[in-house]
Amino acid sequence: xxxxxxxxxxxxxxxxxxxxxxxxxxxxxxxxxxxxxxxxxxxxxxxxxxxxxxxxxxxxxxxxxxxxxxxxxxxxxxxxxxxxxxxxxxxxxxxxxxxxxxxxxxxxxxxxxxxxxxxxxxxxxxxx
Amino acid sequence: xxxxxxxxxxxxxxxxxxxxxxxxxxxxxxxxxxxxxxxxxxxxxxxxxxxxxxxxxxxxxxxxxxxxxxxxxxxxxxxxxxxxxxxxxxxxxxxxxxxxxxxxxxxxxxxxxxxxxxxxxxxxxxxx
DNA sequence: ACTTATCGATTACGAGTGTAAACCGTCATT
DNA sequence: AATGACGGTTTACACTCGTAATCGATAAGT
Numbered sequence: 327x328x329x330x331x332x333x334x335x336x337x338x339x340x341x342x343x344x345x346x347x348x349x350x351x352x353x354x355x356x357x358x359x360x361x362x363x364x365x366x367x368x369x370x371x372x373x374x375x376x377x378x379x380x381x382x383x384x385x386x387x388x389x390x391x392x393x394x395x396x397x398x399x400x401x402x403x404x405x406x407x408x409x410x411x412x413x414x415x416x417x418x419x420x421x422x423x424x425x426x427x428x429x430x431x432x433x434x435x436x437x438x439x440x441x442x443x444x445x446x447x448x449x450x451x452x453x454x
Numbered sequence: 455x456x457x458x459x460x461x462x463x464x465x466x467x468x469x470x471x472x473x474x475x476x477x478x479x480x481x482x483x484x485x486x487x488x489x490x491x492x493x494x495x496x497x498x499x500x501x502x503x504x505x506x507x508x509x510x511x512x513x514x515x516x517x518x519x520x521x522x523x524x525x526x527x528x529x530x531x532x533x534x535x536x537x538x539x540x541x542x543x544x545x546x547x548x549x550x551x552x553x554x555x556x557x558x559x560x561x562x563x564x565x566x567x568x569x570x571x572x573x574x575x576x577x578x579x580x581x582x
Numbered sequence: 583a584c585t586t587a588t589c590g591a592t593t594a595c596g597a598g599t600g601t602a603a604a605c606c607g608t609c610a611t612t
Numbered sequence: 613a614a615t616g617a618c619g620g621t622t623t624a625c626a627c628t629c630g631t632a633a634t635c636g637a638t639a640a641g642t
Contacts, residue, residue, distance in 0.1 A: 340630055342546070356589070372632045375590070380629090394639060395589055408547050409562040412555060415543050416564070418470070419536045424559050425572035427540060431552050432576055434537040436544070444553035446577060452560055452570060468600055484619065500602045503620070508599090522609060523619055 335384050337407065343367055344377045345386065349404040353390055353397035463512050465535065471495055472505045473514065477532040481518055481525035 337345060347362040348354060354362070360374045378398055381387035388401040420426035431437050437445075465473060475490040476482060482490070488502045506526055509515035516529040548554035556573075559565050565573075 408558055412558055424565055425569045428573050429576055430536055430540055432580055437552055441553045445556050448557055448560055
């Protein structure tokens with residue numbers, strides 16, 4: 327799974343909100359996207375359309391004609407995007423060492439007991 | 455430790471490179487910063503000066519007069535910055551659940567044996 | 583067929599960013 | 613005292629981003 331065709335440019339913050347809507351469900355019409363996205367961000371329809379266009383230009387969203395309008399779908403997998411962004415952060419701030427990120431989160435008390443338990447479980451699974 | 459005075463605006467990518475130089479050693483003169491930064495980024499002196507000014511404006515760098523010139527030092531701790539950025543990523547991409555980030559890195563095979571061992575060690579320390 | 587509601591496309595515009603030149607004051611050297 | 617080097621400040625400029633209005637085509641209803 328995963329094949330990046332042409333992520334041309336990076337997905338911005340606002341664009342990311344649109345991507346989340348599409349990752350949550352797709353294909354969606356522009357109005358559908360608007361309905362979903364405006365629950366979180368206080369945007370108008372034109373704004374959503376602009377973001378959709380830019381995402382299509384960037385190759386992050388693909389379109390499929392549906393009668394006179396378009397249906398939009400993500401063209402990149404969420405896991406790819408998320409993985410890419412995570413790697414960028416780890417590279418930029420932690421010299422590429424994920425353990426340092428982990429240490430940072432731990433030191434910052436960003437990890438509660440639940441998180442620790444989950445991570446422990448994942449670790450055990452990885453060890454097997 | 456850590457008191458953010460007025461991070462007014464966010465530190466950008468290019469500015470971050472300058473911050474790294476100052477976190478690595480400070481105080482530094484503008485030329486010193488230039489010497490260090492231009493090893494990685496192909497910048498000219500004016501560019502470095504602009505970035506320094508912007509960082510001073512943002513309150514991320516403080517100045518100290520040294521004769522006729524200035525010496526620059528970070529005004530925010532690297533650990534604060536890094537922690538803030540990490541949290542932003544986790545919130546944005548992982549719904550605020552650090553364990554999901556961890557799972558992502560694991561699944562992406564971004565974690566080698568060393569990383570796993572280190573994280574395990576950190577976990578054990580946190581448990582005590 | 584004519585009007586209207588939709589929808590995508592084009593245009594807009596201020597703020598921030600990357601990158602840098604030009605300007606200006608001052609210290610040092612001749 | 614004049615000149616040049618060095619360093620900070622101002623200005624520049626193209627591009628991206630957030631946010632949105634307007635335009636133009638088309639489908640649908642009357």
